[in-house]
Amino acid sequence: MDLENMCSTSALQALSKLLSFPGEEDDNLEQVSYPSSVVGALSPGNIGPEKKEKSKVNPPNKPENKNDIWDLEEVPEGAEFDDMWDPREQPEYDIIFKQQVGAEDLFLGMTRKDPSTACCEDLMVKIKLPGIKASDITLDIHEKVLDLRTPSHKLLLHLPHPVDSKIGKASFITEKEMLEVILTMKREFDFINFF
Template sequence: MDLENVCSTSALQALSKLLSSPEEEEDALDQVLYPSTSTGALSPGNIGPAKKEESKVNPPNKPENRKDIWDPEEVPEGSEFDDMWDPREQPEYDIIFKQHVGAEDVFLGMTRKDPSTACCEDLLVKIKLPGIKSSDITLDIHEKVLDLRTPKHKLVLHLPHPVDSKTGKASFITETEILEVTLTMKREFDFLNFF
């Protein structure tokens, strides 16, 4: 096969004609006959059907609301609890991962549990609240957010894993002034680690 015949203008036009629809052929012919100064003459980019640009601002299947400033999907979960003008201080806290193990796990290695956080079932949040009584504490747990309010403290904690908000336990230890919140994690692939 002769290389000059493959790369000739007529061969490229014939290939373009095979790949395009009849409506696009007329547009392509106009572009070849009357090329704009910005695009230039026929090039390999002109082969095939013309590319249509899609608007990436608003998806075509969603109705556009002119009053919306942003899409609800763009707002992170739990941001409704954040209040940067609240003067209360954030208390110190620790996040500890817990797992339920028995002798078969520790000594015999009969299950696939290991010390990693992937094998942990619970999330323990220890919050230091000096000078606070248990009656002053307001605690609200959501799937990904822990919201704690006292007269002196405010804590909005975005949790590292989704939790079951209905099965959590909280206890306030008055001697150390620490609130311990135990939450059961629910993750997508827990059935692989805990069977």
């Protein structure tokens, strides 16, 4: 059997008939005859009955706006603060999880706390800011974003855990040229941390 006979339109139509679902009526299938110049453009997608495209249906609560490029769910939180053209350098920082422990935790193990981050209540961010004074720092805290700006540094930090933006403490340590920000994490009530 040569290659031309295998790629002919009649061979593809016969293969389409073999691959059709049992019980389909032949009169519903249209026999399409392709000119010989189109035979090279046939592909496996042409085998079988033609598929009707499904119409795109909008979710019930979302009106379609043709000017929108993307949905609000696709934009990450804190993206409105990001400025990739800002030439200021990003300072070095560390994220440290903190937990409040007492004697009942250390010696008696009464509260079921362990050293894991699941038992931590606070989040500490240490940011090194060489050559900066405390009066030059602008700090803005949101639930999942820490935004720090100085004349020579910019840090947009997506926090690993949601925090309470109204409760927190920031202190600038002049000797180390470091800003320490302590934030209280928003935690679900569980049997380890709150019982």
